Amino acid sequence: MKQSILQIVLDTPLDSSFDYRWQASDDNEPLPRVGQLVQLSFGRREVVGMIVSLSDESDVPAEKLKNVQAVRHQLPPLSAQWLALCRFAADYYQRPLGEVALPGLPKNLRALKPVALDRALKKLAQPGAVHDATPIDVAQLNPAQQQAADAIAGATGFAPTLLYGVTGSGKTEVYLQAAAQILAHGENGADNLSQILILVPEINLTPQLEGNIRARFPGVTVATLHSGLAEGERLRHWLAAHLGQARIILGTRLAVLASLPHLKLIVIDEEHDPSYKQQEGLRYSARDLAVWRAHQLSIPIVLGSATPSLETWHHAQSGRYKKLELRERAVKDAVLPKVRRIDMERDKPSEGLTSSLVSALKLRLERGEQSLLFLNRRGYAPVIACDACGWVSNCTRCTSFMVLHKPEHRLRCHHCSLELRIPKSCPTCGNIDLQPLGRGTQRLEEGLKAMFPEARVLRIDADSTRRKGSAQAAFDSVHNGEVDILIGTQMVAKGHDFKNLTLVGILNPDTALFSHDYRASERLFAQLMQVAGRAGRAAQKEGGSPSEVLIQTRYPQHPLYAAVIAHDYDHFATSLLEEREQACLPPYIYQALLRAEAKELETAIEFLQQAAHCIEHEGITMHDPIPMTMTRVANVDRAQLLIECPSRPGLQAFLTDWMAQLRQIKTRAKWSLEVDPVDI
DNA sequence: AGCACGCCGACT
DNA sequence: GTCGGCGTGCTC
Numbered sequence: 001m002k003q004s005i006l007q008i009v010l011d012t013p014l015d016s017s018f019d020y021r022w023q024a025s026d027d028n029e030p031l032p033r034v035g036q037l038v039q040l041s042f043g044r045r046e047v048v049g050m051i052v053s054l055s056d057e058s059d060v061p062a063e064k065l066k067n068v069q070a071v072r073h074q075l076p077p078l079s080a081q082w083l084a085l086c087r088f089a090a091d092y093y094q095r096p097l098g099e100v101a102l103p104g105l106p107k108n109l110r111a112l113k114p115v116a117l118d119r120a121l122k123k124l125a126q127p128g129a130v131h132d133a134t135p136i137d138v139a140q141l142n143p144a145q146q147q148a149a150d151a152i153a154g155a156t157g158f159a160p161t162l163l164y165g166v167t168g169s170g171k172t173e174v175y176l177q178a179a180a181q182i183l184a185h186g187e188n189g190a191d192n193l194s195q196i197l198i199l200v201p202e203i204n205l206t207p208q209l210e211g212n213i214r215a216r217f218p219g220v221t222v223a224t225l226h227s228g229l230a231e232g233e234r235l236r237h238w239l240a241a242h243l244g245q246a247r248i249i250l251g252t253r254l255a256v257l258a259s260l261p262h263l264k265l266i267v268i269d270e271e272h273d274p275s276y277k278q279q280e281g282l283r284y285s286a287r288d289l290a291v292w293r294a295h296q297l298s299i300p301i302v303l304g305s306a307t308p309s310l311e312t313w314h315h316a317q318s319g320r321y322k323k324l325e326l327r328e329r330a331v332k333d334a335v336l337p338k339v340r341r342i343d344m345e346r347d348k349p350s351e352g353l354t355s356s357l358v359s360a361l362k363l364r365l366e367r368g369e370q371s372l373l374f375l376n377r378r379g380y381a382p383v384i385a386c387d388a389c390g391w392v393s394n395c396t397r398c399t400s401f402m403v404l405h406k407p408e409h410r411l412r413c414h415h416c417s418l419e420l421r422i423p424k425s426c427p428t429c430g431n432i433d434l435q436p437l438g439r440g441t442q443r444l445e446e447g448l449k450a451m452f453p454e455a456r457v458l459r460i461d462a463d464s465t466r467r468k469g470s471a472q473a474a475f476d477s478v479h480n481g482e483v484d485i486l487i488g489t490q491m492v493a494k495g496h497d498f499k500n501l502t503l504v505g506i507l508n509p510d511t512a513l514f515s516h517d518y519r520a521s522e523r524l525f526a527q528l529m530q531v532a533g534r535a536g537r538a539a540q541k542e543g544g545s546p547s548e549v550l551i552q553t554r555y556p557q558h559p560l561y562a563a564v565i566a567h568d569y570d571h572f573a574t575s576l577l578e579e580r581e582q583a584c585l586p587p588y589i590y591q592a593l594l595r596a597e598a599k600e601l602e603t604a605i606e607f608l609q610q611a612a613h614c615i616e617h618e619g620i621t622m623h624d625p626i627p628m629t630m631t632r633v634a635n636v637d638r639a640q641l642l643i644e645c646p647s648r649p650g651l652q653a654f655l656t657d658w659m660a661q662l663r664q665i666k667t668r669a670k671w672s673l674e675v676d677p678v679d680i
Numbered sequence: 681a682g683c684a685c686g687c688c689g690a691c692t
Numbered sequence: 693g694t695c696g697g698c699g700t701g702c703t704c
Contacts, residue, residue, distance in 0.1 A: 012682080012703080018703080020704060021704090042703060042704080043682075044682085044684075045683075064703095099681095
């Protein structure tokens with residue numbers, strides 16, 4: 001009877017593996033292998049874990065060792081390379097390996113009753129049967145696109161490439177052409193298989209990309225991986241990837257941790273997009289992990305963007321990444337929209353709209369063209385106030401205002417979801433004249449309807465699209481020409497091409513200019529370019545004028561707007577990078593953030609103070625613990641401690657030691673560490 | 681994190 | 693007398 005010790009990781013915050021004994025149930029049972037799932041009893045419950053190593057002996061006293069209950073032989077084991085990726089992520093982000101490796105697996109695989117994998121597998125194994133292929137015209141690439149695709153597909157070894165090109169310059173066709181070459185190469189190659197991972201910020205916003213891929217590669221199995229999949233679907237798609245049947249895997253950030261045994265190319269579309277950063281649990285950057293993965297496998301990776309992140313820009317400048325640029329719009333005769341600033345000090349707005357913008361809207365209405373007004377603030381007004389005594393609608397549970405939602409007759413806190421009826425009079429002095437201050441999308445909608453009673457106005461924001469499917473219906477009605485003026489928050493900034501849209505008005509961008517967050521201007525630029533890109537994507541009409549983007553601002557002289565007008569990200573990004581270098585900010589320094597939260601702010605701060613003093617920290621800049629800008633959310637007070645180090649390995653080594661110390665501190669505060677934080 | 685044990689307060 | 697509050701301790 002053969003015996004051995006299995007080291008198992010589990011989805012628990014405990015930072016260690018657990019030894020279990022294994023005994024063959026009969027002579028025919030194969031030996032367990034690293035990367036296989038096992039069912040076992042852990043404490044008083046039954047869970048599924050993963051084998052990370054095999055051994056003949058264990059340091060754990062024999063009486064504590066339990067036997068594993070069953071090894072799941074049905075599933076081919078996860079590869080050593082995949083485990084190495086998880087191990088890297090676990091070490092880098094200071095999390096237990098089990099918390100990285102297990103939660104990403106389909107729930108069905110981790111369930112206590114094993115799924116009948118044989119039937120699942122058979123269904124997937126029929127090549128080409130999964131989806132119809134509707135033939136499309138393969139777009140003719142322009143020389144720059146063709147060159148870029150050839151360079152990407154022809155690269156050998158680890159070859160990170162920034163594909164830099166404005167909205168509409170045809171980055172997608174470059175990805176697909178490169179993918180086609182690599183897939184074709186795989187057909188003739190020795191191992192006869194290639195997989196391509198394409199990451200996108202949000203799959204629901206890019207349905208046309210999925211359609212394009214399926215149409216472009218008829219007969220190729222395409223798997224999609226994102227949080228919107230039902231469990232059954234998730235299992236099918238994950239397995240198709242794991243078993244190598246899916247050749248193209250299209251997914252959101254979580255797909256970067258998928259098992260892809262034949263991965264030959266990674267594409268990250270809109271690489272600057274903030275949604276590549278997971279903001280809870282394991283706070284990883286899918287972009288950074290993807291680059292690591294490409295390096296590990298010695299394969300090319302493409303990062304595409306019109307407004308690359310400064311990290312990526314920095315790598316492109318230094319030559320670590322190759323920069324390929326697409327200068328022209330791919331659609332023939334399409335031109336970049338003309339961007340203008342409207343000085344709000346000279347042209348005073350009424351109902352939030354300057355006369356210049358009103359005239360531009362009128363012109364579009366006369367021509368039967370569509371307009372988009374971008375206002376990144378939902379609700380009617382961000383706060384209501386009493387003129388008589390100075391009362392304002394503070395949230396009782398958060399350090400924030402209750403937002404007036406007029407159609408819903410409610411005050412709402414956008415941080416804790418507390419809802420109240422709108423008070424009829426001031427709660428402190430009884431004054432019945434409470435004033436809404438500021439303007440959100442609902443108030444803008446109201447004003448526009450009064451101003452243009454004949455126009456069809458549609459508001460698209462998180463409130464107007466709460467019901468499932470209503471967002472799609474709203475976008476459809478815009479595409480079908482049933483809307484003259486579209487009002488939207490950042491929801492409308494991405495993904496959608498509106499063919500008849502020739503005016504974009506940007507209403508309240510200035511707040512980001514003076515934000516304490518040093519990344520705010522980088523993000524604002526990206527967002528403005530993205531919104532501006534909604535206009536004029538189709539070829540300019542015969543005799544028509546180019547699309548226009550009007551930015552209402554109190555700071556028309558600000559260099560950010562000058563750069564947007566010139567469509568000049570190069571200089572803007574380069575000057576931002578210089579500022580970062582002067583100020584010793586990322587990417588010239590590496591950061592980690594220790595957060596703590598508790599019922600009392602004191603508790604959180606005290607923990608952070610202990611944390612700051614519990615260890616020697618030579619070479620590390622340890623800042624003072626401070627309450628977070630939004631200190632209280634849902635009756636919990638939050639504070640944070642920033643640490644910095646000029647060397648990444650230096651920071652990593654410190655964090656490992658520090659975490660061990662932190663775990664010893666007795667506190668009632670809940671705390672977590674974030675490496676490479678983006679929202680500080 | 682779960683889950684159990686354990687020791688004090690207000691309910692049928 | 694018991695239900696349940698959350699402090700503490702453990703999981704191979």
